[in-house]
Amino acid sequence: MPKVSHEYREARRDEIARAAVRCLERNGVRDTSIADIVVESGLSIGAIYSHFTNKAELARYIVGRFLIPRIDELEAAGSRGDALTPREILSEMLRVFSDGGLPAPLVVQFWAEAMVDAELHAEMTRTAGRLGASLTTAVTPWVRERAGDAASAPLIAQQSAQTARTIASLAQGYIANKAVFGPRDVAEYVDSVADAFGA
Amino acid sequence: MPKVSHEYREARRDEIARAAVRCLERNGVRDTSIADIVVESGLSIGAIYSHFTNKAELARYIVGRFLIPRIDELEAAGSRGDALTPREILSEMLRVFSDGGLPAPLVVQFWAEAMVDAELHAEMTRTAGRLGASLTTAVTPWVRERAGDAASAPLIAQQSAQTARTIASLAQGYIANKAVFGPRDVAEYVDSVADAFGA
DNA sequence: ACCTGAACACCGTTCAAGT
DNA sequence: ACCTGAACACCGTTCAAGT
Numbered sequence: 001m002p003k004v005s006h007e008y009r010e011a012r013r014d015e016i017a018r019a020a021v022r023c024l025e026r027n028g029v030r031d032t033s034i035a036d037i038v039v040e041s042g043l044s045i046g047a048i049y050s051h052f053t054n055k056a057e058l059a060r061y062i063v064g065r066f067l068i069p070r071i072d073e074l075e076a077a078g079s080r081g082d083a084l085t086p087r088e089i090l091s092e093m094l095r096v097f098s099d100g101g102l103p104a105p106l107v108v109q110f111w112a113e114a115m116v117d118a119e120l121h122a123e124m125t126r127t128a129g130r131l132g133a134s135l136t137t138a139v140t141p142w143v144r145e146r147a148g149d150a151a152s153a154p155l156i157a158q159q160s161a162q163t164a165r166t167i168a169s170l171a172q173g174y175i176a177n178k179a180v181f182g183p184r185d186v187a188e189y190v191d192s193v194a195d196a197f198g199a
Numbered sequence: 200m201p202k203v204s205h206e207y208r209e210a211r212r213d214e215i216a217r218a219a220v221r222c223l224e225r226n227g228v229r230d231t232s233i234a235d236i237v238v239e240s241g242l243s244i245g246a247i248y249s250h251f252t253n254k255a256e257l258a259r260y261i262v263g264r265f266l267i268p269r270i271d272e273l274e275a276a277g278s279r280g281d282a283l284t285p286r287e288i289l290s291e292m293l294r295v296f297s298d299g300g301l302p303a304p305l306v307v308q309f310w311a312e313a314m315v316d317a318e319l320h321a322e323m324t325r326t327a328g329r330l331g332a333s334l335t336t337a338v339t340p341w342v343r344e345r346a347g348d349a350a351s352a353p354l355i356a357q358q359s360a361q362t363a364r365t366i367a368s369l370a371q372g373y374i375a376n377k378a379v380f381g382p383r384d385v386a387e388y389v390d391s392v393a394d395a396f397g398a
Numbered sequence: 399a400c401c402t403g404a405a406c407a408c409c410g411t412t413c414a415a416g417t
Numbered sequence: 418a419c420c421t422g423a424a425c426a427c428c429g430t431t432c433a434a435g436t
Binding site for chain 1: 227228229230285286304307308310311312313314315323324327361362364365366367368369370371372373374375376378379380383387388391392393394395396397
């Protein structure tokens with residue numbers, strides 16, 4: 001396969017995906033039709049269907065294309081930092097998700113789509129698995145420090161995974177709450193969690 | 200308006216709503232059509248449209264009908280209890296949302312619908328407002344106790360509202376996480392939050 | 399007043415035909 | 418190979434007509 005052709009194809013897919021995201025931000029998942037994306041992109045129905053087998057695959061591409069770089073940022077932040085606390089990891093994660101990321105209502109709509117589209121659910125589980133691994137890695141030093149020398153490696157691994165899932169939950173809680181009730185300062189949220197659930 | 204007629208009408212709406220919920224639990228919001236509800240209920244298209252102006256109003260009715268009793272339960276629990284901690288309030292709230300309530304994936308799908316349907320969003324904001332008020336009431340004694348005698352009433356009210364929003368966020372986080380990644384024990388989640396964010 | 403179901407506008411997707 | 422757009426099956430909703 002010639003390289004130029006591959007690059008052209010990727011560029012075309014990106015062009016379509018970016019047009020789709022503009023529609024999604026304007027009207028939400030439910031109210032953007034293929035016809036809207038046709039108009040926004042200036043292409044034709046057939047052109048879109050020659051690059052994506054269906055609307056769900058386009059959604060999957062968008063999730064991968066726009067979310068994975070953010071996960072990479074988080075992973076980088078996690079691996080360069082040393083013994084970050086869950087609070088710091090959550091703050092970092094929400095920073096990644098809030099400024100310039102996909103808008104919160106759109107993230108919630110993707111969750112909902114994933115409940116219904118098995119392929120999208122698989123794609124999300126895959127990306128979320130990477131995210132979970134990053135979070136687990138990032139939180140392990142903190143867990144080890146608190147557990148003391150007596151703790152076995154499997155115990156630390158299990159506790160790290162559990163804490164990572166909790167951090168992911170709190171991030172999801174922030175996003176869902178923001179989507180339904182409007183914006184909230186990240187620092188205020190994290191402080192409030194610590195304040196209400198501390199000790 | 201004669202009472203029997205009103206009761207008949209309410210019963211009919213309930214019959215339709217229950218048939219709809221059976222479809223929703225089986226196939227999700229996106230994959231249940233009016234035609235499905237027609238089959239499930241044994242009625243006709245027109246019968247449904249003579250009781251609900253459209254699909255969104257049916258969704259709104261379902262939210263009100265099935266969620267409000269749960270909120271009332273929570274309110275009752277909050278007002279009979281004295282100085283519950285945020286942990287206890289969150290546990291109580293999740294208990295209400297988990298056993299026998301609407302399944303988590305369905306709740307997420309309703310959030311997504313609300314992003315797109317203004318009327319449903321208004322209905323959700325209204326029910327969520329009541330929930331927020333209940334949570335605020337429930338958490339106020341705890342906030343007051345911690346603040347000490349020096350704290351002014353407006354400060355306590357503001358902090359109670361803030362804590363209530365945080366509890367709601369954590370509940371949403373639990374629901375979203377459960378919907379995407381599968382079930383998790385409520386007590387384990389709450390303990391893990393306290394453990395990771397304590398002190 | 400409640401209900402019926404054919405009809406309508408619109409949706410995602412396909413596919414024969416063009417370049 | 419990429420693209421076109423008419424055609425198709427299906428969706429939510431309407432409405433003239435029945436009881």
